[in-house]
Amino acid sequence: MIGFIKGVIEEITEDSVVVDNNGIGWQVFVPGSSLAGNIRQGEEIKLYTYLSVKQDSLSLFGFLNRDDREVFIRLLDVSGIGPKGALGILSVMSADDLRFAVLSDDAAAIAKAPGIGKKTAQKAVLELKDKFKLDDAFEKKLAHEQEKAGAAAAQAGAETDAVQALVALGYSGTEAMQAVRKVGAGEDMDSEAILKAALKYLF
Known part of the structure; x- marks a missing residue:
C-alpha cells in the first residue's frame, strides 16, 4: 500500500x-473540500493515500491528513459505499462532522453527499455508530480547531513579515499589502516564499 x-x-x-x-x-x-482553497497548482503537497484495487483499474485517493484517510477507510466498510461514494461524503462534510452526524443519528446530513441516498446514509449511521465514540469525537474536533488556529496565526505572522520586507525595499504599505494578498499564501508558505511570490506581482 502507498502510505x-x-x-x-x-x-x-x-x-x-x-x-x-x-x-x-x-x-x-481528493475530496472537494480539499480542493476548495487548500490546493494550488505549483505548490508542494503531501497527501496520505489509499489505493483502491479493482479488477480493471487502480485508483489512488488522497487526503491532507491521516484522520480524513482513516474515516474514508471506515466508510468503505459500510455496505453500499465505495471509494467514490466515501469521497463524496468527505467532500460535503469534514471527518469531525461525519462522526457527530453518525453519533447523533443525522442520516439526512450524510444523504446530502452526491450519490448517497437516504437508505445508504441510514446504513452508514447504523454500521458506523459502534466505531465512533463521543469522547474521541470531541477530542479530535478540539485538536483540529487548535491546529487550525495555530496555523492561521503562523500564516498571519508570515504575511506581516513579507509586507514589512516589501516596505523596507521601498514599496508603499498599500502596494505591499495588495501584493501579499494577491499571492493567496498557502499554510505551508513561509515569509520568504510569500515575499518572492509577491515580488513577481510588483515587477
Whole structure:
C-alpha cells in the first residue's frame, strides 16, 4: 500500500490532482473540500493515500491528513459505499462532522453527499455508530480547531513579515499589502516564499 505521496501539484481537475513525484505524474482523487482553497497548482503537497484495487483499474485517493484517510477507510466498510461514494461524503462534510452526524443519528446530513441516498446514509449511521465514540469525537474536533488556529496565526505572522520586507525595499504599505494578498499564501508558505511570490506581482 502507498502510505503517502509528496510532490508538486502539476494539474488540478474537478475531483483530482496530478502530483509530480520525481518526474512521475500521479493522479490522486481528493475530496472537494480539499480542493476548495487548500490546493494550488505549483505548490508542494503531501497527501496520505489509499489505493483502491479493482479488477480493471487502480485508483489512488488522497487526503491532507491521516484522520480524513482513516474515516474514508471506515466508510468503505459500510455496505453500499465505495471509494467514490466515501469521497463524496468527505467532500460535503469534514471527518469531525461525519462522526457527530453518525453519533447523533443525522442520516439526512450524510444523504446530502452526491450519490448517497437516504437508505445508504441510514446504513452508514447504523454500521458506523459502534466505531465512533463521543469522547474521541470531541477530542479530535478540539485538536483540529487548535491546529487550525495555530496555523492561521503562523500564516498571519508570515504575511506581516513579507509586507514589512516589501516596505523596507521601498514599496508603499498599500502596494505591499495588495501584493501579499494577491499571492493567496498557502499554510505551508513561509515569509520568504510569500515575499518572492509577491515580488513577481510588483515587477
